[in-house]
Amino acid sequence: MSLPPPTKRETALLRSLATRQGRRKSCCCRCEGLRAVRELLSFFPDKVLFCVGTEKALAEIQFDPARLRVLPEHLFEQISGTVSPQGIIAVAEVPEPPEKISGDFIFALDGIGDPGNFGTIARSCRAAGVRELWYTVGTVDPWSDKAVRSGMGAQFGLALRGFSSLDYLLSTAAAARYDKFFYADPHAGESCFTAPGIYEHSVVIIGGEPSGSHVEQAQSINIPMPGNYESINAAQAATVLLFEYVRRMSLKKER
Amino acid sequence: MSLPPPTKRETALLRSLATRQGRRKSCCCRCEGLRAVRELLSFFPDKVLFCVGTEKALAEIQFDPARLRVLPEHLFEQISGTVSPQGIIAVAEVPEPPEKISGDFIFALDGIGDPGNFGTIARSCRAAGVRELWYTVGTVDPWSDKAVRSGMGAQFGLALRGFSSLDYLLSTAAAARYDKFFYADPHAGESCFTAPGIYEHSVVIIGGEPSGSHVEQAQSINIPMPGNYESINAAQAATVLLFEYVRRMSLKKER
Structure with a gap:
């Protein structure tokens, strides 16, 4: 099954989240790297708008295929903004903490x-x-x-x-x-x-x-x-x- | 008192220490930042070949004036190789550990x-x-x-x-x-x-x-x-x- 690339709107959102202002505007954040994305998915799969990655990286996670977007490696590097991109970025709504305070x-x-x-x-x-x-x-x-x-x-x-x-x-x-x-x-x-x-x-x-x-x-x-x-x-x-x-x-x- | 800039030889040594090979060749290392230089001077002032910095940064340490080299800020940035240089780098011989092993x-x-x-x-x-x-x-x-x-x-x-x-x-x-x-x-x-x-x-x-x-x-x-x-x-x-x-x-x- 071949996955689509991100839409223009998704790409613009992804880019906007590099700044604090952009994150405030959309109440979203970026989550980069396999381990971070897995942590996100384990807690808030419903908050994830979409997940962009190389084919290889996307194959490493289990997630709703309708929200997966694929990019070839060189385009992913452009979009990621890090020196050594980890091949996968999820865009998610910033979760609200639960109302009740818990713990010792x-x-x-x-x-x-x-x-x-x-x-x-x-x-x-x-x-x-x-x-x-x-x-x-x-x-x-x-x-x-x-x-x-x-x-x-x-x-x-x-x-x-x-x-x-x-x-x-x-x-x-x-x-x-x-x-x-x-x-x-x-x-x-x-x-x-x-x-x-x-x-x-x-x-x-x-x-x-x-x-x-x-x-x-x-x-x-x-x-x-x-x-x-x-x-x-x-x-x-x-x-x-x-x-x-x-x-x-x-x-x-x-x- | 005006301090001299580093000599060509000193500049070459300083630059060479950015690589492991360079450090091996001369058995020296670079030590950047005010706090790190102070730590070095407290233990091994005699191992310090010279100390390069902006006038402002050099005024913050107490060290043999004959081994101080001054550089204007823009030249220091070129030589330092870090994004936010801290205004001071010491070049020192890598200290040998004492023969006797100590501690618990x-x-x-x-x-x-x-x-x-x-x-x-x-x-x-x-x-x-x-x-x-x-x-x-x-x-x-x-x-x-x-x-x-x-x-x-x-x-x-x-x-x-x-x-x-x-x-x-x-x-x-x-x-x-x-x-x-x-x-x-x-x-x-x-x-x-x-x-x-x-x-x-x-x-x-x-x-x-x-x-x-x-x-x-x-x-x-x-x-x-x-x-x-x-x-x-x-x-x-x-x-x-x-x-x-x-x-x-x-x-x-x-x-």
Whole structure:
């Protein structure tokens, strides 16, 4: 069975999604790469408008043939906008998070400007089984090409909620009874390995500033660094805190 | 005081270090960015042949004026070879690791092909106070521009040792009495949070293969992922294992 190429309208939509403005206009995003597309399809097959790829890449997924579009490799490279395109891009509506907030705690990002870091943090959340990933306006768009690619589509398995300020984020959380706040501080606070209650109906905040932006209402928690090193990056700090949660949960289960 | 530009010979050396071949020939590497250069200067000021930068960037470091070379911004961009140059590059001899192996355990990378991952892992080692970072021939060159940049020069604070095979790496470690081997396995093994003795005169190996390449002599250890997620990347796995070491050490101290 031979599949059609994308229509002109589809191609225009695909291209428009390279910019934040374009994504806002259509409320859609692009999801590139086999693993990311599979993650998307496992959560939201109905949100996928169409999927463009080389014949070889399209053969690797299971999806409604009526929404598959094929392109020869050289045209795909033009359309993809990345240096090493992965042969497949899905265009999907950005999913709305469910109304109900769920899970032991909320992980919050304040001013994480790097899409690669955001993607890595999204993957760590997925792996750790943490569903609520919230962010403030200073944070990169979680649905940008690079963030989705770095996250390998982990975004689609999370409840992402954006806020105009950290205050607004925290008051929303508190209203849902997530009312203890912890802030990862590179230079002060109790050790994240011993501080009690970090993951119990709380918000754990990671900031983008190396100095650790000051959050008045939050308790500082510290990742000990015996190497006497200036700091690790936000994605590393997030990974440490998310897997400390995993560790504590696995201990609880054993009891 | 006005500083001279780099000589033709220095410029040629600087350019040659963009390739692995060039680095091998001169046994030098480039170290780009203010933070990386500071890390280099804190460990090996004597290994620095010269430091090229814009006037503004050079004013930010404290170093022998006779080895400073200045370039106007537009010429610096040409020479740097990165999209967003950071205004300063040091050229240094690649430091030899000390003969004596030190520390509680050796962290080993087998086939980590991505320089960004290598750099992140180097930073996590530095932060965790782990000094021995070993790697096999399938791993990226730790002294490539991108690896040094991603590591922010953390390489200079580590004992990096390269091996032609994992077998050779392990036998060298065993000869130095680091003779228990643990392999991070995404799908099998005892939990890294409970397995005893992981960091006691041992080698902890992270592999680049998502499937986890088989290491016969090594005990599998697993990073639990309650999110039922395929895998996290090598740098994230390394960060979890390195900070689990930090956690165990901090508990020991408290006792």
